[in-house]
Amino acid sequence: MKLTCLQENLNKGLNIVGKAAAGRTTLPITNNVLISTDDGRLKLAATNLEMAISCWIGAKIEEEGSTTVPAKLLTEFVSSLPNDKIELNLNAKSKALNIKCARFEARITGVDAKDFPPVPKVENGISTKINVEAFRQAVSEVVFASATDESRPVLTGVNAEFEGSTLTLAAADGFRLAVYKLPLLEAVKTATKVIIPARTLGELSRLASMDEEEALMINVDTAKSQILFRLKNIELVSQLVQGNFPQYNQIIPQSFTTKVVVDANQFLMATRTATIFARDGGGIVRLMMNPGGNNTPGKLTISARSEEVGDNTGELDAVVQGEEAKIAFNGKYLLDVLGVLKAQQVSLEVTSPSSPGVIKPVGADNYIHVIMPMFVQW
Template identity: 45%
Template sequence: MRVSVLQENLAKGLSIVGRAVQSRPTLPILANVMIKTEEARLQLSATNLELGITCWIGAKVDTAGDVTIPARTLQELIATLPPERVDMDLDSRSLTLHLDCAGKTANIKGMEAGEFPLMPDFDAERALSVPAQAFKEMIDQVVFAAAKEDNRPILTGILARFDDNTLTLAAADGYRLAVRTIELELGVGGRTVEPMIIPARTLQEISRIISDDDEEVLIAFPDARGQVMFSLGSVVLISQLIEGKFPDYEAIIPRRYETTTLLYTKELLAACRSSEVFAKDSANTARIVIEPSEVNTMPGRVLVAGRSQEKGDAEAPVDASIEGQGMEIAFNIRYLIDVLSVIREEQVVLETSGSTAPGVVRPAGRDDFIHVIMPMSTGR
């Protein structure tokens, strides 16, 4: 194999596929990235058997070939090289890859490409199309609500449900729930797509990979494999699905509210961040005091209060338009910050029904995104 690529393209490709490499893989070959020539492109692939990523970059191919090279070693080396042309020449007998860039040379020992796990081909003809930027926003608005611990593996994933022309993503960790929907222009084309649970990490990687120039994400389902594949032009990602039944999230969403509070998103977010300074010493518990105005011509207010037994306390008032009765409820302030940080609308609605009922946060004027937060006990 003899091939030439630009250093910046190789570095970018390695950074993308490198996220599928485990620090301590079960098999030595899984610590490697596969390098394979393909016409006027160079294919880079990495996998941990649960997540696999393939990326193609432009290249000048003099001699075809393939090899697997230790991913971290190659990535660290390429990062030290100047933004010039990188010439790579493989000694097929010793499986040593020689690199030359602006006079700097290196030799890296590799392994046979035939030992690398096979990746299924992406079937673009049977794939579903989702607008890239909308899909990225969807992911960002639900992925943080997935469980981080493996106590309930099903909750470390995100439910993806295709219904006619609608795609729904839902994530929950037992304390909060995020649900986001989007209308698909082409729909599912009359096909039946069963609900699936995609690892949250997989969708996080998709969100990172989507660039401002990407117009669509293609989603395909390899036959009888329990896998899902995503294609973004020069990048293909394949992931195992999580087996099991996702909780009935619709039963968690409150159907009625006693109080509806309209606030400016940035003002509420700033108040939450101020209170978090002290609330984080009390399991992130913060009091939300909703105070309707006694005079119709004056705005009501919401008081966000955080307290630490050792450090002190903070209170931040926010003007609000309030319909319903006043009340006090405690939330994990981190959860409020998480959801407010991904709402782009100028105003946000907080719907509550008392100190022991779940609260709902959603963007004002939209019904395609809803976030439910369970209340906390203040010990009073």
């Protein structure tokens, strides 16, 4: 293998695939990145056996070939080089990859590419396209609600339902639930439900910001064991989480006794202030809703207190429909959802201090967030 490429392109490609390289592993070659020539371009690939990322960059190919070298070592070296042409030359006998850029040279011992785990082919299942920006927004408003605890594996993923021209993403960790509906650019022929690892979607969102492509291709295999995401120069293949996601529609309240509409940024700021005091008080943030009277506007009062530190109270003008109400939430959960919503106003719907609260963006009907309340002494 002998080729020339730009340092800028190689550095970007290595940063794209590097997140898929395994850290601690019983299979040492998964610490490596695959470097190979492919139809006049340079292909980079890395895998941790659960997720594989491939990337193609422009290069001048003189001799075809392939090898694998330690991903971290190569990435750190290439990132330290000047923005100039890089020459890659593989010594067929020693398996060493020689790298030259300006007045810098290095030799990295490689491992034969035939020992690198093959990237799975995802074929014969459903195929669709989706707008990249819409997908990134959906992921940002859902993925944080997935569980980090491995005791219930299905909750560490995001439930994805492909039906007709709609994709519904849902995540839950037992304390909160986020559901987002968005349109597909191509309708699916068969309704399909899979659970995508939250880490995969987080990584995909990062990659989508690095590849200027409007549409994201999605393929799910017939066995529902693998999913492929394809951008212009990037492919990500991931294993799917096996199991049945909970019937989350059953926990979404269908009615409310009090509804508050409030400025989203003000709600976020007041909650952020309250969590400073809530840190030493079990994370509890208390919300009180008052509809006001004929001459007084409704208000939302946000407070937190700690026996050791002290307390704080913040008041916001709000449109309050229904009766007076109070409820307490984990402040972190409130911050998580308010921090990702793009709407100028949000609504909070409650029934009682012991029933789930529902947060929605005002002006959009494609997102719903349910938070379980905390039981406190008022």
